[in-house]
Amino acid sequence: MRAAMATAVVGDDVFGEDPTVNALEAEVAEVTGKDAAIFVTSGTQGNLASLLAHGDRGRVAILGDQSHIFCYEAGGASALGGIMYHTLPTAADGTLDIDAIDAAVVTSAANPHFAQTGVICLENTHNRCGGAVVPVAHFDEVAALAARHGLPVHLDGARLFNASVAASTPVRTWCDRVTSVSLCLSKGLAAPVGSVVAGPREFIARVRRVRKMLGGGMRQAGVLAAAGRIALHEMVDRLAEDHALAQRLAAGLAALPGLHLDPARIETNIVVLELAPGLDPGTFLDALATRGVRFVAFGGRRVRAVTHYGITADDCDRAVAACAAVLRELGADDLEREQSRLDALYGRR
Numbered sequence: 001m002r003a004a005m006a007t008a009v010v011g012d013d014v015f016g017e018d019p020t021v022n023a024l025e026a027e028v029a030e031v032t033g034k035d036a037a038i039f040v041t042s043g044t045q046g047n048l049a050s051l052l053a054h055g056d057r058g059r060v061a062i063l064g065d066q067s068h069i070f071c072y073e074a075g076g077a078s079a080l081g082g083i084m085y086h087t088l089p090t091a092a093d094g095t096l097d098i099d100a101i102d103a104a105v106v107t108s109a110a111n112p113h114f115a116q117t118g119v120i121c122l123e124n125t126h127n128r129c130g131g132a133v134v135p136v137a138h139f140d141e142v143a144a145l146a147a148r149h150g151l152p153v154h155l156d157g158a159r160l161f162n163a164s165v166a167a168s169t170p171v172r173t174w175c176d177r178v179t180s181v182s183l184c185l186s187k188g189l190a191a192p193v194g195s196v197v198a199g200p201r202e203f204i205a206r207v208r209r210v211r212k213m214l215g216g217g218m219r220q221a222g223v224l225a226a227a228g229r230i231a232l233h234e235m236v237d238r239l240a241e242d243h244a245l246a247q248r249l250a251a252g253l254a255a256l257p258g259l260h261l262d263p264a265r266i267e268t269n270i271v272v273l274e275l276a277p278g279l280d281p282g283t284f285l286d287a288l289a290t291r292g293v294r295f296v297a298f299g300g301r302r303v304r305a306v307t308h309y310g311i312t313a314d315d316c317d318r319a320v321a322a323c324a325a326v327l328r329e330l331g332a333d334d335l336e337r338e339q340s341r342l343d344a345l346y347g348r349r
């Protein structure tokens, strides 16, 4: 990847003259089955530019309350685009209730009270749902609903290649059911920078304008796109290794007292675990970090671990050993025993 970056042929991408960026965009358009694509700096910028390109100020984006766009993107579409978020409960598998979407949609401008829907957003794999692969059948349902109302659907596909590898399904299968998609070349695909938005030609032209507005027009961006092309060509199949390592990590962690998770629910490279009551996530994470293992807080007593390029089976085993040591220090055994005693006493299990 570094060698490809060093030798990339470049031009000025703001003028559309960078051959490496143009090649990357053409390849992503091809793999997603869309008319056109555009290289952006990050997944956040891809989602933001897409939402702004889909809806004028005062429009509504319908999305899950656990979606990355809602939870982790600084409210960008609202702050910068005047777009209102209408959140619906995200189910544990990353889906949204179809009737709830239907009830939330407003398409008529006849009643001046109501903000009109601009876009419906989905996410796959679903980060806060532990890397769940959202089934194609759900996309079918949402696509049918959106078509009935004449609305676009945007897919936050930051980890769509993980879904593709886990489900042995081409990314195009999901992309065919949405209007636009944002794919990350960073994260699992290991490029240092970059995402790509794909969609209809005139939509991508609008995204290009918004990207410029956001300060995301880059000049000799081919040095970055070159890494993105390696990500696309050489890093997709190896995601299966990350998924296998996530299983290994999950199996090790599930056996420890004080950690609750069901390895059977782990589908891709994200392992979400829950600490037993009485264990403080901050203390747990700090103690792990001193042993060289970095998991992140994920709300409440939940903690997230991710496997990715550069993480080995030995690293996973070391992480499990570090967790075991930290849990011993924190007295997780005693806590678990006390919890079982209380559960038995009150008939909770």
Ligand SMILES: Cc1ncc(COP(=O)(O)O)c(C=O)c1O
Residues within 6 Å of the ligand: 041, 042, 043, 044, 045, 068, 069, 123, 125, 126, 127, 156, 158, 159, 184, 186, 195
């Ligand atoms: C599902 C999802 N969407 C979007 C993003 C944003 O990507 P970036 O960090 O490149 O802005 C992330 C980042 O983790 C993500 O998990």
